[in-house]
Amino acid sequence: MTIKVVRGNPTPEELAAALAVVRARAAAAAAQPPGATGPRDAWSDPSRIAAARLPQPGPASWTRTYWPS
Numbered sequence: 001m002t003i004k005v006v007r008g009n010p011t012p013e014e015l016a017a018a019l020a021v022v023r024a025r026a027a028a029a030a031a032q033p034p035g036a037t038g039p040r041d042a043w044s045d046p047s048r049i050a051a052a053r054l055p056q057p058g059p060a061s062w063t064r065t066y067w068p069s
Contacts, residue, residue, distance in 0.1 A: 003018075003019065003022070
């Protein structure tokens with residue numbers, strides 16, 4: 001694996017920290033079984049929106065149709 005600094009002048013400590021993060025992520029990805037995906041984030045779960053109460057009718061109800069208040 002080759003890492004190239006495109007812009008800036010990182011200190012050796014900054015470069016070591018960035019490389020540690022990249023290596024840790026690569027090791028975590030290699031440890032997962034093939035085809036496995038990570039856990040879904042709660043904010044992107046559609047049931048979070050569907051579980052909310054429906055908006056009451058009114059002049060501004062269209063603004064509350066997607067995001068729960």
